[in-house]
Ligand SMILES: [Zn+2]
């Protein structure tokens with residue numbers, strides 16, 4: 093079957109064993125796990141629309157924004173990219189402004205194992221979505237704080253000891269060896285004790301290092317990992333097709349290469365899928381999490397803003 097051309101949005105996920113992936117395309121909703129092992133194709137129609145304001149744009153920035161929206165996101169000290177530079181305390185950004193809402197909400201610091209150990213931060217409301225989007229196989233929340241700036245300062249304090257990047261190629265090539273994240277957390281608390289104390293004194297009662305916290309294990313629907321990674325790009329090849337061998341993070345792993353769905357958010361695409369992949373209950377409706385992924389419009393809440401480490 094061919095879907096109608098619709099704007100690509102990041103896949104919505106449910107933490108199950110394995111993770112369940114759903115792709116909403118306009119009115120249609122596709123349960124991607126059912127398409128594993130089958131041939132699919134995506135064809136880019138040539139049009140791109142901002143995922144925030146719906147405006148047509150020739151290029152998208154930060155996974156789906158037009159330039160004016162992207163510029164708005166950078167207003168607060170570039171805090172979408174450098175959380176520790178967030179200037180919310182100067183009163184320049186309002187919590188009800190989509191471009192600044194993330195500055196004011198509770199964040200967590202976590203350890204994850206995606207391509208190896210890393211430290212990261214995200215809004216508390218983004219768990220476990222954030223971990224799944226990064227393709228983490230294990231993750232644990234280690235700290236809670238009141239806002240984005242504090243999370244950024246905690247991350248800066250910890251990244252002298254732990255990596256803060258995911259190697260996405262390695263993440264897509266294998267499941268990493270299991271790590272004892274609780275043990276790593278204890279070691280980090282010891283090694284970073286002084287730096288953490290300074291921050292806790294500066295923000296009394298606002299930064300909490302968790303004492304009881306559990307590791308979450310995440311399994312992805314992957315039948316076969318690729319030996320080498322070829323990144324497929326809709327701006328270079330308008331039609332991308334292949335057998336779907338797996339889904340991990342926000343990537344489809346095809347026999348011909350991998351494609352990041354999130355990278356092409358806002359691109360108008362037409363999907364071709366085996367007809368058995370869409371059933372009556374999938375079509376014409378999108379429920380639950382899928383509902384947030386409707387095309388464009390200014391009613392998008394800030395909680396859907398998806399930028400690097402938000
Ligand atoms: Zn826009």
Ligand SMILES: [Zn+2]
Pocket residue numbers: 168169171172177178179180185192195240
């Ligand atoms: Zn900010």
